[in-house]
Amino acid sequence: MESNVSSEITSGDEEVSSFLLNDDSSNDIKSDLLGDGISYEENEDTRSELKFDAALETEEEKQKRYQIEEALNNSDTDLEMWKKLALDQYGLVNDDLRRKVWPLLLCVDPDTSEKAPLLAELANHSEYNQVVLDVNRSLKRFPPGIPYKQRLALQDQLTVLILRVIMKYPHLRYYQGYHDVAITFLLVVGETVSFRIMERLSTDHLRECMEPTMEKTSYRLNYLYAILQREDKELHEILDRSMVGTMFALPWYLTWFGHSLTQYRDVVRLYDYFLASPPLMPLYVAASLVIDRRQEVFDIDCDMASIHCLLSQIPDNLDFECILQRASNIYKKYPPAKLEKDVKNRVQKEIEQRRRDELRIRRRLDRNKPVWMKMHHYLPDWLLLHYRNKYGLLFATATLLVGLYAYLKATETGFSIFKQGSWHI
Structure with a gap:
């Protein structure tokens, strides 16, 4: 290659601290860029140049950083300590520390010497076209102002990362939103370690989301209402009466909020928290987030459209440290096993209501049928x-x-x- 990508990053690119999601307007694709004479190499290491977190640290964050650095230098630091550091206020503070601690939280090999396959070697996979389409839709998850060459390398790395996992585990099914999780790890730890992390998460935390149907995922989302019924009955009643359901929280659960948040710092802070938590913790964070916005819910019309529109858009100014602390407290009071009966009862009521609705619709249609029908x-x-x-x-x-x-x-x-x-x- 003519020059290393790192030499092309400007200082301004290194200081960006936020990003936007879901911009479908960009149509820059590899063929366009190659037509402009821009070359790139697959397997190019882009990790070290993706500096989102150059914002100044507060004094409290500095103290937390010193604590993590001290733990890294201590060979006796165990898994429980890493979890505590990730869960506590400010999480792992910055991406340099996350790059070292995230593999430790999941007990995966942090070695980066392994080479990933080339994209051309995986292009025959049945999910290839869908993965490429989703990757192209998520261009704004990349650092703003990133050079073409580096962005192309990242797109290919993301596609390869996803395909490697689902090829290694054929029983797992790719779902739209999986790429939002994968890109977060790719940006922080690079393609080699991110593959090991995604491999671990896909067979553990995200396993139910990767089944052939969304049946278990839909079932799990009902924990949101079981939590609210115990923690905030008035809010639960409003949501239940509006019949808003759980669809507003589906992308939160599938992507660990990566698809719905606009601030990069919030995304990686949540990932610190989820990597150190049980698999269903995103549902408790979802409930805590809804509770945090309870007054907004009470201030609007109690109907499905209004409440869904409100909750599906997450504001930029939420205090996630407060939300995470509340989620931890709720989990201690109402662990999943304690809520299982409530969830089953809710699901059964929904099934019965659906049958009644279908019967009512069928009868209404029958009344309007001609005699011969x-x-x-x-x-x-x-x-x-x-x-x-x-x-x-x-x-x-x-x-x-x-x-x-x-x-x-x-x-x-x-x-x-x-x-x-x-x-x-």
Whole structure:
């Protein structure tokens, strides 16, 4: 390659501290850039140049950083200590520390010498096109002002990272939003270690999300209401009455909020917390976040559209340290095992309500059907086997009526003969 990518990063690029999500407007693709004479190499190390967290540290954050650095220099630091440091206020403080501690939290090999396969080697995978499409949609998850060459390398690395995991574990299914999780680790620890982290998470924390159907994921989202029912009954009643459901929280759970937050510092702080927490903790954070916005919920109309619109958009000014502390307290009071009965009851009620709704709709539709369609329900299946359209049903009905008439006529004739004494058994 003509020059290392690091030489092309300007000081301004190194100081960015926030990013925007979900910008579908960018159509820069590899072919366009190659047409402009820009070259790049796959497996290019872009990790060290992605400086989101150059904001000045507060005095409290400095003290936390010193504590983490001291723990890194102490060979006796155990997993419980790493979890405590990640959970406590300010988390792991900056990406340089996260790069060292995140692998320790998941007990994965931090060695970066392993080489990933080239993108061309994975292009025949059945999920390739969908993964590329999602990666292209998430361009604004990359550092603002990133040079073309480095961005292309990152896009390819992200695509390779995702495909490597689902190829190694064929029973796992890629879902839209998985790339939001993967890119966060890629930006912080690089492609080699991020593969090991995603491999571990995909077979543990995210495993249910990667099943062939979303049945278990939908079930898990009901924990949100079970938590609110215990912690804030008034808020639970409002949400339940509005019938807003759980869809507003689905991207939160699937992406660990990476898809929904606009501040990079908030995203990586939450990832510190989730890596040190049990798998269902994102649901407790979701409940805590909704509680944090309870007054906003009370101030708007109690209807599905209004509340869904409000909750699905997360403001930039939330105090996530407060939200995380509340989530930890709620988890201690109401661990998942304690809520399981409430969740099952809610799911069963939803199933019963859905059946009633379907029956009501079916009856309403039946009332509006023409007579020939209503008769369909009273005709035997064998008669309808070859008559699946309007005129076929009419013909079948006429045939049945003619047969009935013939039967009655024959019966009437027989009865007349019997009365005349001409009937012989």
